[in-house]
Amino acid sequence: MINVKQLAHVCIFAHDLEATRSFYRDVLGMDTRFNFLRDGKIFGFYLDCGGRSHVEVFQKDATTYSELNQINHFCLEVENIDAAIAHIKSKGVDVTAKKHACDDTFQAWIRDPNGVKIELFEYTAKSAQFIGGDRIADW
Template identity: 80%
Template sequence: MIKVKQIAHVCIFAHDLDKTRAFYEDVLGLDTQFNFLRDGRIFGFYLNCGGRSHVEVFQKDGTSYSDTNQITHFCLEVENLDEAIAHIKSKGIDITNKKYACDDTYQAWIRDPNGVRIELFEYTDKSAQFTGRDRVADW
């Protein structure tokens, strides 16, 4: 039997590696764990999301994302969603308003420079992820 511990990484493609790195480092505060090199050039990198979770990014020219041809989204847990929203707005990035979701978590949404949807998530003591009770979706 296999026991999954956590998500190891989510991989995305980027049209502009430098712009994508700046977004994840400057806006979301993630640090580069390491770079991927080929022929002496950086063509990708790993971003540290805490613990042993990462976002893996590779240069891929011509990449386009829409609601029908991408991972739906990935989610990053944050310590304080209000502070995260204020910080992201200060960087000139559009972000949704904070919402209290049906699973008793707080969430807000942004997109990276490639159009990848990112959910920012703050748990509560009542979060279904901890209590395990079924929830009726309100969306």
């Protein structure tokens, strides 16, 4: 039997590594844990997502986001979604309004410089992720 502990990382491709690094550092506060080097040049890096979770980024010049991609988005839990939205707006990044979702979480959405969709999540005491129970989707 396998005992999954947590999500280790999500991997994304970037057409501009340094713009991507700046976005995740300056907008989302995620520091670089380490870089991947090849022939003395950085071609990727790991971003600290808290605990032992990470976002892995690799250079891929022709990368573009498509709704047909198999990975649709990734989600980051935040401590205070209102403060997160205000901070993101202060950085000039478009962010959706806070929504109370059918699973009793609060969420908002942004995109990174590569078009990758990022969901921001704030759990509540009633969140289905903790108390269970089927929920009727409202989208």
